[in-house]
Amino acid sequence: MKADYIVIGNGIAGSVLAYTLISHGCRVMVVGNAALPAASQVAAGIVNPVTGKRLSKTWQADVLFSFLTPFYRKMEAVLGADFFHNMPVYRLFTSVEEQNTWLARTALPEYSRFIRIPERLYGAYINQPLGGLEITESGYVNIPVLLEALQNWLQAKGAWQPGLFGHDQLEIAHDQVSWNGISARKIIFCEGPTGSHNPWFSWLPFRPVKGELLTIRIPGVEMRHIINQHMFVMPLPEGDRYRAGATYEWKNLAWEPTQTAQNELITRLKHILRVPFDILDHKAGIRPATSDRRPFIGMHPQIPQLAVFNGLGTKGVSLAPYYAQQFADHLIHDKELDSEVYVGRFNSLYYLSE
Numbered sequence: 469m470k471a472d473y474i475v476i477g478n479g480i481a482g483s484v485l486a487y488t489l490i491s492h493g494c495r496v497m498v499v500g501n502a503a504l505p506a507a508s509q510v511a512a513g514i515v516n517p518v519t520g521k522r523l524s525k526t527w528q529a530d531v532l533f534s535f536l537t538p539f540y541r542k543m544e545a546v547l548g549a550d551f552f553h554n555m556p557v558y559r560l561f562t563s564v565e566e567q568n569t570w571l572a573r574t575a576l577p578e579y580s581r582f583i584r585i586p587e588r589l590y591g592a593y594i595n596q597p598l599g600g601l602e603i604t605e606s607g608y609v610n611i612p613v614l615l616e617a618l619q620n621w622l623q624a625k626g627a628w629q630p631g632l633f634g635h636d637q638l639e640i641a642h643d644q645v646s647w648n649g650i651s652a653r654k655i656i657f658c659e660g661p662t663g664s665h666n667p668w669f670s671w672l673p674f675r676p677v678k679g680e681l682l683t684i685r686i687p688g689v690e691m692r693h694i695i696n697q698h699m700f701v702m703p704l705p706e707g708d709r710y711r712a713g714a715t716y717e718w719k720n721l722a723w724e725p726t727q728t729a730q731n732e733l734i735t736r737l738k739h740i741l742r743v744p745f746d747i748l749d750h751k752a753g754i755r756p757a758t759s760d761r762r763p764f765i766g767m768h769p770q771i772p773q774l775a776v777f778n779g780l781g782t783k784g785v786s787l788a789p790y791y792a793q794q795f796a797d798h799l800i801h802d803k804e805l806d807s808e809v810y811v812g813r814f815n816s817l818y819y820l821s822e
C-alpha cells in the first residue's frame with residue numbers, strides 16, 4: 469500500500485494532523501493502538517484563552533482561538549459527531565490586585581474580546597470573597613468522542629491501521645519509508661509522551677508532566693461555567709457531575725493515579741466549594757510537555773523522511789488545529805513554520821548527541 473504520510477499515534481495530535489492532511493487531498497495511514505495509554509483519553513479537553521498563575525492571555529491566543537472554533541465545528545459536521553462545547557470560564561479572583569488589574573483590562577481592546585466582569589455567580593455553591601472574571605471563547609472538546617469518530621472515519625477511508633509501531637521495523641530509503649507493507653514519502657511521529665523514547669527524536673528536550681483529575685458529583689448543583697481557581701471544576705453533560713483537576717507532577721511519571729494527588733485535589737476543591745461532593749472516578753495521564761513549553765514540529769535534521777508533530781504539552785486541544793494546518797502547509801507547499809515551534813530550534817542538541 470502506498471501513502472503520502474504514515475502518522476504514528478492517534479491522540480489529539482495524530483488525529484487532528486491526519487484529518488487536516490486528508491482534507492488537503494493527501495493519502496494518509498494512521499497507526500494507533502488502543503491498548504497504549506494516551507494523554508488525550510484522560511484530558512479534560514478545556515480550551516481557555518486566559519490562563520496561568522499570572523492570569524494572562526495564553527501564548528498565540530488571538531490566532532489559535534480564531535482558528536479552533538470553526539475548525540472543530542467543521543470537523544463535527546464532517547465526522548457526524550458532537551464533541552465541541554462552548555462554555556464560559558468563571559475565574560475566581562485571588563487578590564485585590566488581580567481584581568483591579570482585570571477591571572482595567574476589560575477596557576483594553578486586546579482583552580475585551582475574551583473577558584468581562586459579571587455579577588457574582590453561583591454564590592450559594594462557591595467561595596468567592598472577591599468575585600471573578602468571566603472568560604468567553606472558552607469551552608471543551610470531549611476528546612474520546614472526537615477520537616472514536618475520527619477512527620471510524622479513517623477506517624471507512626482505509627486510512628487506519630491498528631497495531632503497535634515498532635521503530636526497528638522501519639525501512640528508510642533515500643526518498644521514502646516503508647513499514648509493515650506500507651510505503652510513504654514521510655513518517656510523522658505523533659507519539660505523545662512516549663515520543664521521548666523515539667530513537668530518531670530522543671534528543672529533543674521533552675519535559676513530560678503527570679496530571680491527575682477526578683470525576684465528582686455535587687448533588688443537586690448544576691453550574692454552566694467552568695470554575696477556575698488553582699484548578700478547574702468543569703460541568704459534564706450528566707446533570708450534577710463535574711471533572712475536577714488537574715495536578716502537575718514532574719518526578720513520578722507512572723500512569724497510575726495516586727492517593728497523594730487525590731488528597732491534593734480534595735483539599736483544593738474544599739477551598740472552592742461551599743457544598744459537599746462525592747468522588748466517582750480518578751484518572752492519571754502524562755502530558756507531552758517540552759523544555760520551552762512550545763511544540764516540536766518539523767523534519768529530522770538529517771533524515772527528512774522522518775518528521776515529528778509532538779510536544780503539545782498542557783494545551784493540545786487549542787494548539788493542534790492551528791499547528792496541524794501550518795504543518796500541512798509546510799509539508800505540501802513548503803511554507804515556513806513558526807520559528808517557536810519549528811523543531812530545528814534544537815538542532816544543536818541533535819549534533820551534540822551524535
Ligand SMILES: Cc1cc2nc3c(=O)[nH]c(=O)nc-3n(C[C@H](O)[C@H](O)[C@H](O)COP(=O)(O)OP(=O)(O)OC[C@H]3O[C@@H](n4cnc5c(N)ncnc54)[C@H](O)[C@@H]3O)c2cc1C
Binds near residue numbers: 479505
Ligand atoms: C490530567 C490531564 C488533564 C489535561 N487537560 C487538558 C485540557 O483541559 N486541555 C488541553 O488542551 N489539554 C489537556 N491535557 C493535555 C493533553 O492531554 C495533551 O496536550 C494531548 O492529549 C497530547 O496529545 P498527543 O496526541 O500528543 O499525545 P497522546 O494523547 O498521548 O497520544 C499519543 C498516541 O500515540 C500512540 N502511540 C505512541 N507510540 C505508539 C506506537 N509505537 N505505536 C502505535 N501508537 C503509538 C499512543 O497510543 C497514543 O494514542 C491534559 C493532560 C492531562 C494528563
